[in-house]
Amino acid sequence: MKVKLPQKSIKDYEFISKNDVEELIELAKNLKNLKVIHVNATSYGGGVAELLYTLIPLMNNLGLNAQWEVLEAPMEFFNITKKIHNAFQGEDIELSEDELEFYVKINKENAEKLDLDADVVIIHDPQPYLIPMFKNGNYIWRCHIDTSSPNLKIWDKVITLANRKYKKALFHLKEYFQEPFKSIAVEFPPSIDPLSDKNRKLSENTIKEIVEKYGIDLNRPIITVVARFDPWKDLKSAINVYKILKERIDIQLLIVSAMAKDDPEGWILFEDILRYAGTDRDIHFLTDLKGVGHPEVNAFQTISTVGLHTATKEGFGLVISEMLWKGNPVVARPVGGINLQIIDGYNGFLRYNINELADAIFEIIKNSKLREEMGKNAKKVVKKHFLTTSHLKRYLKIISEVI
Template sequence: MTVEVPKKRITEYSKIAPEDVEELIELTKDLKGLKVVHVNATAYGGGVAELLYTLVPLMEDLGLNAKWEVLEAPNEFYNVTKKFHNALQGAAIDITDEEFKLYEQINMENAKKLDLDADVVIIHDPQPALIPVFKEGNYIWRCHIDTSSPDKDVWERLTQKMKGYYKKALFHLNDYINSPFDNIGIEFPPSIDPLSEKNRTLSKIELSDIINRYSIDVEKPIITVVARFDPWKDLFGAIDVYREIKKVLDVQLLIVSAMAKDDPEGWTFFEDVLRYAGTDKDILFLTDLKGVSHKEVNAIQTISTLGLHTATKEGFGLVISEMMWKGNPVVARPVGGIKLQVDDGINGYLRYDIKQLAEAAIDIIKDSEKRKTFGINAKETVRKKFLTTSHLKRYLKVISEVANETI
């Protein structure tokens, strides 16, 4: 299925990142008309879809023929690929021969029916990773998850099928690059779009409307977690941190999420977290089930006192950069790509233990000057390193390299 994307103009980013825009225009002079196709699992829910909604139209505006294809698959397929996801992040999970056969079959079917006739095809994450086995082309694998210590058996079984079909493999961190991608792996952090509905500056009227709609008490400090309902995000831990803080300060915990199509187990985990939170009126669950979309997430992050992220595994965690872009400090566990974003003691705190996370949050909430300084530093970190324009430059350089190899 081809995803329709909105029109975007690279010149709109000139005020935020003028040097990046100039370099992007120069980079694409020799790439005009080049067809690039992105393939992923879903058009909605999760960071990959959000990235593509910005990157694809900007590639088009720069003169590339950029398209975005999404897999067509039954729920059983996504149950299997969720197991792949967890195994690649280190969980000990057995994937049966039947499950692997279903995985191969869906990849084969999609290789035949998706529009993949292009100069370069970028495959995102494990779900469509075997498409190159069934369709010739110039492929790049873009891995968005933490593969630093994958389940050995699952990793080898998957990557041995992938071996030899990819020209480049892109990972958030060098720590995630494993055999057989040692020679083609590249450190490749993602980005946020500062002009998207999720990150643009909102008016006071827009903020007030959302505050009232969801009965958020702005008189109390607001601790916000933005995360999918996934065991790796440890939302139980986030609630535990809140409860520790609550012993000292009267605060609210906002848990913000969307239910992704490619994550069936998310519903079960959602119910478990709801039960764990109990009837505490200062814990608010704000999801797409209540009409929370990108604008609402933006508003909630904007009015937050700080961001909290308790994931025990995290490929990158774009929600960290989103929160920091709003000028807010973040308290998080030092895992995966979070370590690239949060500079301990500069724009937030990195702690692992529940009580230490709570103490760090209390320190920021109580010290308004520190909170302000951390917030300024947080926004500047994102501006320099994690905006769309920087990400797009990295993509164009890799695309050019792969395309030129075959000319």
């Protein structure tokens, strides 16, 4: 299924760096009219979809012919690919031969019905990974998850089916490079779009309307977690951190999420986390089920005193950069791509233990000077490394190499 996209202009990003924009225009000159297809599992929910909504229109504005195809598959397929996702992140699970056969079958069907006639095809994550088995082309695999210690039994079974069909494999960190991709692997961190509804500067009136609608008190400190309902996000630990702090200071916890189409497990975890939180009125569950979209997420991050992220595995965690971009420090566990974004003691704190996470947040809340300084540093880090222009530059260079 082809995704319809808005138009964007690269010139609008000159406020980040005029030199970067000029470099992008120059890089794209040799790629005019080159057809590039991105393939992923869903057009809504999760960081991959958000990235593509920005990157593909900008590729088109630079003169490429970039398009986006989304897999067509039943829920049974996404149950299987969620298992594969978890196995790639190290979970000890089994994948039956029947499940593997069904995974292959759906990839084959999509290879036949999606528009994949292009100069370069970029496959995102495990769901469409097998498509190159059934359709020739110049393929790049873009892996957005933490593969630093995969379940090798499942990894080998799945990856070796199609690895030779790929010209490049892109991972957030070098620590994620695994055989048989090491010879073609590239370190490739993602980005946030500073002009998207989730990251652009909102008016005070817009923020006030959103805050009042969802009953949040601006006169008390606000801790915000933005994460999918996924076992790796460990949202129970976030609630535990909040409960420890609640005994010391009058605070609120915002748990902000979207229910992704390709993650059926999320609904089960959502109910489990709701039960775990109980009836505490200062824990706010703010999801698309309550009308929360990108402007609302933006507002919640903007009004936050501090961001919290308790994931035990994290491919990158774009929500960290989103919070930092709003000038707020973040306290998080030092896992995966979080280590690239948070410099301990500079724009937040890296802690693992629940009590240490709570202590770090308490220090930020109580020390306004520290909070202000960390907030300034937070925005600097994102502007330098994790905005759209840097990411787009990496894509144009890798596409040039592949063709």
